Every structure is written in structure tokens, then in C-alpha cells.
Amino acid sequence: MTLWIILAIAAVVVLYVIVVYNGLIRSRNQVDNAWSQIDVQLKRRIDLIPNLIETVKGYAAHEKSTLEAVINARNAAIAAPATPAGQAIADNMLTGALKQLFALSEAYPDLKANQNFLALQEELTATEGRVAYSRQFYNDSVLSYNNKRQAFPAVIFASMLKFENREYFETDEAAREVPKVQF
Amino acid sequence: MFELIRANKRRSIALIAGFCVVLGLVGAAFGLYIGNGLLGTIVALVFSGGMAAVSYWKADKIALAVSRAYPADPVQYQRLHNLVEGLCIASGLPKPRVYLVDDPAPNAFATGRDPKHAAIAVTTGLLEKLNRVELEGVLAHELSHIRNYDILISTLAVTLVGAVALLTNIAVRMMWWNGGRVNREGDRDGGNPLAILGLVLLIFAPIIAKAMQATISRKRETLADVSACQMTRYPPGLISALEKLRDDVTVTHAASTATAHMWIEQPMAGVGDGGHLSRWNKMFDTHPPLQERIALLREL
Numbered sequence: 001m002t003l004w005i006i007l008a009i010a011a012v013v014v015l016y017v018i019v020v021y022n023g024l025i026r027s028r029n030q031v032d033n034a035w036s037q038i039d040v041q042l043k044r045r046i047d048l049i050p051n052l053i054e055t056v057k058g059y060a061a062h063e064k065s066t067l068e069a070v071i072n073a074r075n076a077a078i079a080a081p082a083t084p085a086g087q088a089i090a091d092n093m094l095t096g097a098l099k100q101l102f103a104l105s106e107a108y109p110d111l112k113a114n115q116n117f118l119a120l121q122e123e124l125t126a127t128e129g130r131v132a133y134s135r136q137f138y139n140d141s142v143l144s145y146n147n148k149r150q151a152f153p154a155v156i157f158a159s160m161l162k163f164e165n166r167e168y169f170e171t172d173e174a175a176r177e178v179p180k181v182q183f
Numbered sequence: 184m185f186e187l188i189r190a191n192k193r194r195s196i197a198l199i200a201g202f203c204v205v206l207g208l209v210g211a212a213f214g215l216y217i218g219n220g221l222l223g224t225i226v227a228l229v230f231s232g233g234m235a236a237v238s239y240w241k242a243d244k245i246a247l248a249v250s251r252a253y254p255a256d257p258v259q260y261q262r263l264h265n266l267v268e269g270l271c272i273a274s275g276l277p278k279p280r281v282y283l284v285d286d287p288a289p290n291a292f293a294t295g296r297d298p299k300h301a302a303i304a305v306t307t308g309l310l311e312k313l314n315r316v317e318l319e320g321v322l323a324h325e326l327s328h329i330r331n332y333d334i335l336i337s338t339l340a341v342t343l344v345g346a347v348a349l350l351t352n353i354a355v356r357m358m359w360w361n362g363g364r365v366n367r368e369g370d371r372d373g374g375n376p377l378a379i380l381g382l383v384l385l386i387f388a389p390i391i392a393k394a395m396q397a398t399i400s401r402k403r404e405t406l407a408d409v410s411a412c413q414m415t416r417y418p419p420g421l422i423s424a425l426e427k428l429r430d431d432v433t434v435t436h437a438a439s440t441a442t443a444h445m446w447i448e449q450p451m452a453g454v455g456d457g458g459h460l461s462r463w464n465k466m467f468d469t470h471p472p473l474q475e476r477i478a479l480l481r482e483l
Contacts, residue, residue, distance in 0.1 A: 030275070037272055119261075126265030133273035136416065141275075 020154050024163050027145035031166050034138035035084075038169065041130045042077065042091060048127060049074045049098075052120045056101065059111035066100050073097040084138075084167045091131065098124065135169045142166045198336065198399055202343040205392055206231050209350050212384045231346035238342040239335075243302055246294040246445060252282035252304040263310065266319050267303065270326050273414050279303050279329060288433035289313060292445035293325040294334050301329040308433065313424055320421030323411035324447055331410065333403045337444055340396045347392040351385045393467055400444050400469040408476055409483070418483045425480070429473040444469035 053067060073094040080090035102121065105111050112118075146165055149158045210227025238245075257264045264281060271278045279295065282304035289309040295301030303325045305318075313321065328334055408425075412418040428448045435450035443450055449470040470476075 034275070041272070122261060122265070126262070126269060129265075129269040130272050133269045137273050137275050 016153070017157070020148075021161070024145075024148055024154060024158065024161075027141070027148050028163065028166075031138070031141045031145050034134065034141040038087070038131070038134040038138055039082075041127060041134045042087065045094070045124065045127045045131060046074055046077055048120065048124055052101075052117075052124065055114065055117050055120060056105070056111065059108050059114070060104070063104055066097075066104055070094075070097040070101055084169045088169055095128065095131075098128070139168050142168055198395070199339060199343075201395065202340070202347075202392065203228070205388055205395075206343065206347055206350075208384055209347055209388045212382075212388075213350055213353070227346070227350055230350070231343055234342045234346050235339055238339065239296055242334075243295040243300065246292070247282060247302060247304060250284050250292070250304060252284045252302075255281045255283045255305075260310070262315070263305065263318070263322075266315070266322050267326075270319065270323050270414055274326060274330055276301075276326060276330055279326075281305075283307060283310075286435055287311075288435040288450070289428055289431055290435045290446045290448055290450060291321050291325055292447065293328045294445060295329065296335050297332065298329050301334065303329075306435065308431075312427060312431065316415075316417065316420035317424035317427065319415055320411060320417070320424045321447055323414040324407050324421060327407040327410040327414065328403070331403070331406060333407065334445075337396075337400060337403070340399060341444065344389070344392045344396050348389045351389050396444075397467045397469050401471050404470050405476065405479065408480055412480060412483055418480050422477055422480050425473055425477050429477070448473065 049070060053070065056063075056067065073090070073096070077090040077094050080086045102124075105117070105121075148154055149163050149165065154163075206227050207224050210224035211221075213227060214222050214224060255263055260281070260283070267281055268278055276298050279293070279298070279301035280303070282302055284290075284304050284306045286306040287308040288306060289312045291303065291305040291309055293301060293303050303322065305321070309318070309321065408421065411421050415421070425448075435446065435448075449468065
């Protein structure tokens with residue numbers, strides 16, 4: 001009788017561990033998927049920039065410093081290490097440079113009326129939004145995964161089974177500032 | 184967030200179970216009149232099961248066709264597509280099909296049985312009258328419906344309500360032309376209490392079913408508003424969109440009573456604003472008043 005009770009408890013424990021383990025796996029896969037999504041969106045933005053630079057050059061070629069800042073930020077983003085922290089720095093720099101460029105376009109009515117520029121602006125605004133959203137989804141996924149990993153039953157065997165804590169994708173203070181424009 | 188979805192699924196199962204009970208009772212009452220309670224129950228359950236199956240597979244096509252929606256061109260409506268894609272990334276959903284409805288009234292709805300077979304439709308009026316952030320708020324609300332499986336539930340609920348209504352209708356009609364038997368039996372027994380109970384049930388079942396559906400629908404609208412803000416992280420967008428919907432007086436012509444519950448704003452107005460019927464009507468509203476929804480979002 002006692003044997004059966006012990007066996008039953010053991011079976012329940014094993015089942016429970018399996019459920020928790022599967023939950024962790026699902027969560028971790030979602031984090032990885034969310035991370036690759038950020039990557040896709042950042043690449044997409046990098047690909048859009050040369051086109052934008054060409055269009056702007058036609059109207060405001062003498063705004064050298066702003067254009068160069070965007071190009072430099074783009075190159076830095078391409079070379080950035082593939083960790084959340086490394087990508088975050090490059091990404092923030094690029095976001096800042098692009099903000100400057102769009103703020104500057106306000107001073108050039110011809111540029112603002114250019115169909116190509118408008119399409120590019122919509123595309124970049126949308127991509128900007130996608131980058132932000134993919135970061136949000138990544139952070140949400142990390143939060144949910146870390147919560148599961150650090151909660152009581154899982155925390156006992158999570159490190160043993162190589163479920164490591166994941167890092168958040170942080171935005172720095174500089175990126176939140178409103179761009180300064182000088183004429 | 185994911186816990187919320189799971190709780191939602193549990194509640195939905197409870198709802199379906201509740202409907203099955205109502206339906207079973209209706210079937211039993213129905214059967215009482217044709218002289219075989221069990222047969223009536225079985226007929227009712229099989230009948231509504233069939234209807235639920237049809238609506239499960241075909242609801243999105245029917246809803247889109249009824250509203251005369253057509254696919255939105257990704258080049259011409261670049262902004263709309265971009266916004267939907269962005270929000271899908273934020274919520275980890277696959278991108279739904281995007282449709283347009285030619286209607287000057289600003290409104291939108293979502294349909295489909297699960298996130299993989301979902302569609303969002305917006306009216307041309309919505310695109311004209313809302314700016315980017317407001318449109319994003321509305322789209323996030325619709326995507327929340329998809330993510331929370333609200334569309335599946337409301338579709339099933341509508342089908343089941345329809346089944347209850349249809350069955351009671353048939354029963355009441357049968358009483359008119361075949362009810363002689365029941366009446367004569369009643370005369371002999373001095374009134375069969377079960378038959379009277381059945382009659383009461385037949386009268387009230389459609390009302391109860393409709394009120395249940397409305398209650399669920401109102402809860403889901405509020406939930407979708409809140410999760411939309413969780414998706415965009417920007418409540419003012421949706422608030423200002425709802426304010427515009429409130430101040431807009433155009434009636435959505437593309438909507439019918441059958442699809443009223445799907446839209447972000449209830450397309451049909453209630454009977455009277457101050458009349459004694461308004462309270463009664465409120466029980467059957469599929470959406471909470473816009474003013475309440477705005478007030479709730481302001482608190483976030």
C-alpha cells in the first residue's frame with residue numbers, strides 16, 4: 001500500500017517536472033524567436049537608409065554633418081556585436097541620427113513634397129515602429145521566461161538544465177530626447 | 184497577459200457549456216410538446232452542434248461577404264498594412280488578412296476562428312477620419328480580439344443564440360397548429376406543471392441566451408481595449424480614436440444586426456436615450472457605452 005502511494009507521488013512529481021520543463025522550453029523558444037524578429041527589423045531599416053540618403057542628397061546636399069551622422073550610425077549598426085546590449089547602443093544611435101534627418105527635412109519644402117521621400121519616410125516610420133514593437137515583444141517574452149525560470153519549482157532545476165536568465169533590450173536615455181535642429 | 188488569455192479560454196468553455204445547458208433544456212421542453220423529451224434534447228444538441236461546426240469553418244467568409252469587404256491593396260494602403268504588421272510583431276501574432284469596407288462611418292471589425300485564419304476589416308471612413316496613432320489604437324483593439332480568441336467565442340455564441348431562437352420559434356409555432364393534443368391532455372390532468380414550466384422556458388430562453396451573449400460581448404470589448412493599450416503602450420491613441428467614434432454620427436450601413444457585435448463601435452443605436460426602454464435595452468447591448476470605455480482607459 002505504502003509502496004503504491006510512494007509510486008503515485010513520484011509519478012505526479014515526474015509529470016509536474018515535465019510540464020514545467022516544457023513550459024520553460026516554449027518560453028525560451030519564444031525569446032529566441034522574438035530576438036530574431038528584432039534582427040530582421042534592424043536589417044530592414046539598414047537596407048532602407050542608402051535610398052533615403054540618395055533622395056535627401058538631391059535636395060539638401062550641403063547638410064553634410066547630418067547625412068554623415070546617419071551613414072556613420074548605419075555602419076556602426078552593421079558592425080555591432082549580436083548581443084542585446086551591443087545592438088541596443090547601435091540602434092539608439094541610428095534612431096537619433098534619423099530623427100535629426102527627418103527634423104531637418106522640415107526646412108526643405110521641395111524635399112517634403114517629393115513622392116519618393118514621402119514613401120521612404122512612411123516606410124522608415126513604420127520600420128521604426130516595428131523595431132520598437134519587436135523590442136517590446138522581446139522584453140515581454142524575456143519577462144515571462146525569466147518569471148517562469150525564477151519561480152519556485154523551476155528554480156531548483158532550471159540552472160541544472162541550462163536555462164539561463166536572459167538579458168532585456170534596454171533603450172538609453174539619449175534616445176528619448178527630442179532632436180535638436182540648427183538652421 | 185498570457186494568463187489572461189488562458190483564463191479567457193476557460194471562461195469561454197464555461198460559456199459554451201452554459202449555452203449547451205440552456206439548449207438542452209429548450210430541447211427537452213420542445214420534446215415535451217412533441218411527446219418525447221429525450222428525442223427533443225438530442226435533436227436540439229445535434230442541430231446546434233452542426234450549426235456551430237459550420238460557423239467555426241465559414242464564419243469569417245460569411246462575415247466579410249455580408250459586410251461587402253474587399254482585400255486592401257498593400258501598395259495603395261501602405262500605412263494600414265504597415266501598422267498591422269508592426270502590431271503583429273508587438274504581439275507575436277501572424278499577420279491577418281486586411282480588408283476594406285466602403286462606408287463613410289468610421290468602424291472596424293475582426294473575424295476568423297484562430298490567429299492563423301483571422302481577418303481585419305476597416306471602413307474607408309476610419310482611414311479618412313483617424314490619424315496614425317488613433318488608427319493604430321483601433322487596429323490594436325481588433326488584434327486583441329484575435330489574440331484573445333474573442334472572435335471564435337462570439338461567433339459560436341451567436342450561432343447558439345440563433346439555434347435557441349430557431350428552436351423556440353418552431354416549438355411555439357407547433358403549439359399553434361398541433362397544440363390540440365397538449366391542451367386536451369392538460370384538460371384531463373388539470374394542468375401538467377412540467378408543460379407549463381416548459382412553456383415558460385421556451386418563452387424566456389431566447390431572452391436569457393441573448394442577454395448572456397451580450398454580457399460576454401461587453402466584457403470582451405473592455406478586455407480588448409485594455410490589451411490594445413498593452414500592445415501599443417500608448418492609451419491616448421485609442422482614447423482619442425474612441426472619442427472620434429463617439430462624436431461621429433454617421434451610421435455604419437455595412438453592418439447588420441447579425442454582425443453588430445463584431446464592430447469596435449456598436450453600429451446600431453439603442454431605442455431611446457431617456458425612455459423607459461433604455462434600461463431594458465442596455466441588457467442587450469453588445470458594447471459598453473463609449474463614455475465608460477474612455478473613462479476606463481483614462482485610468483490606465
